[in-house]
């Protein structure tokens with residue numbers, strides 16, 4: 905079982921799908937049981953999506969872009 909600290913360290917690898925099967929499974933199991941880390945991963949994924957979609961956003965635009973992405977990803 906991963907600790908929250910270990911999960912945080914592997915989070916970006918997890919989102920990039922750079923983890924091995926066993927490691928990925930450990931992360932998923934942890935996420936199933938840990939609400940805090942689910943939120944953490946969600947936020948990280950959101951910020952990565954912003955970075956990928958807009959390679960060089962201005963700092964002042966970043967908040968607005970994040971809001972738009974959050975709206976887009978919101979479940980009905």
Ligand SMILES: [Zn+2]
Pocket residue numbers: 907908911934938940941
């Ligand atoms: Zn956790």
